[in-house]
Amino acid sequence: MNFSSLQRTLTSAIIAGVFAGLLISLVQIVTTIPIITEAETYENQAASSAADDHHSAPAGAAATEAPAAHSHGDEDSWAPEDGVERLTYTFLSNVIAGVGFALLLGAAMTMRGRAITVQSGALWGVSGFLVFSLLPAAGLPPEVPGTQGAPVELRQMWWFLTVACSAVALALIAFKPSWIWRGVGIALLLVPHVIGAPHPEVASSTAPAALAAEFAILTMISSAIFWIMIGSVSGFISEKFQ
Amino acid sequence: MTNPQMTTAETSVQVSAGKxxxxxxxxxxxxxxxxxxxxxQPNALHNAAHDxxxxxxxxxH
Structure with missing residues (x-):
């Protein structure tokens, strides 16, 4: 079979993304999802006690300072039912994210133009983890529900800036033989962190700090598994296509 | 970020149109x-992909 470059990239990204998305969903069921659920009970408690305060307190100061309830404004906006429906959407979202990340990684690997094996694919996966998970999390730590952050648009912009700078920086450091370019890469790696991630004036969270810390560690471990799966399965598929 | 390597002829990458x-x-x-x-940002999308x-x-959010 003679596949074009595009067909090869798309096929291996789809297979790797679906596989990694399904696997990471199973990992999340025993790691991050129980913490999200627990954090939401704290969040809902805080929201309902804030509502009670609002009825009794004359100024309602406590209510305005309390983090917003989890419904994000519209009470009537659609959300999946807790249980199987919610889990199904999580699986679906993870598979879409897996395919999306695998396509971005595939684009980078194709641009580099070297043959990819399971081992080198895993290394590409590690760089994906650094670019898309660890380095953005260095500025914007993983957040459990109920955490009061800076406006989401600002955080998304900083996240995007960090991913773009880190991707170019890692490519310069890894692929450029000249130390000048590697120096530029290191500088670029630091740029978003020197600018600084957006943080709220007063940080607050309804969940206990220990829960947030556990969540931060588990998201990093599961993201690392996710990315290494994406990379190594992409490598496996492209070995088969050779 | 097209990076034709300058080191050796073997590594110099000619980026084809197909690639x-x-x-x-x-x-x-x-x-x-x-x-x-x-x-x-639409709420339904956010809620579906929340976890x-x-x-x-x-x-x-």
């Missing part, structure tokens, strides 16, 4: 999927 098409098309579809699952967004550390 560039494949890079651009996969990057665009990938970007679109990640935007939808991690960034799009995934938190677990994969996308900036969320």
């Amino acid at each position: 560039m098409t494949s890079v651009i098309v996969s990057a665009m579809i990938g970007f679109f999927l990640i935007y939808g699952v991690g960034f799009a 995934s967004r938190h677990s994969l550390v996308f900036p969320c």
Whole structure:
């Protein structure tokens, strides 16, 4: 079979993304999802006690300072039912994210133009983890529900800036033989962190700090598994296509 | 970021049109999927992808 470059990239990204998305969903069921659920009970408690305060307190100061309830404004906006429906959407979202990340990684690997094996694919996966998970999390730590952050648009912009700078920086450091370019890469790696991630004036969270810390560690471990799966399965598929 | 390596003739990469098409098309579809699952703001999309967004550390609400 003679596949074009595009067909090869798309096929291996789809297979790797679906596989990694399904696997990471199973990992999340025993790691991050129980913490999200627990954090939401704290969040809902805080929201309902804030509502009670609002009825009794004359100024309602406590209510305005309390983090917003989890419904994000519209009470009537659609959300999946807790249980199987919610889990199904999580699986679906993870598979879409897996395919999306695998396509971005595939684009980078194709641009580099070297043959990819399971081992080198895993290394590409590690760089994906650094670019898309660890380095953005260095500025914007993983957040459990109920955490009061800076406006989401600002955080998304900083996240995007960090991913773009880190991707170019890692490519310069890894692929450029000249130390000048590697120096530029290191500088670029630091740029978003020197600018600084957006943080709220007063940080607050309804969940206990220990829960947030556990969540931060588990998201990093599961993201690392996710990315290494994406990379190594992409490598496996492209070995088969050779 | 097209990086034709300057070191040896063996590593100098001639980026073919087919390869560039494949890079651009996969990057665009990938970007679109990640935007939808991690960034799009409509409530229904946010709620559907909620646990995934938190677990994969996308900036969320």
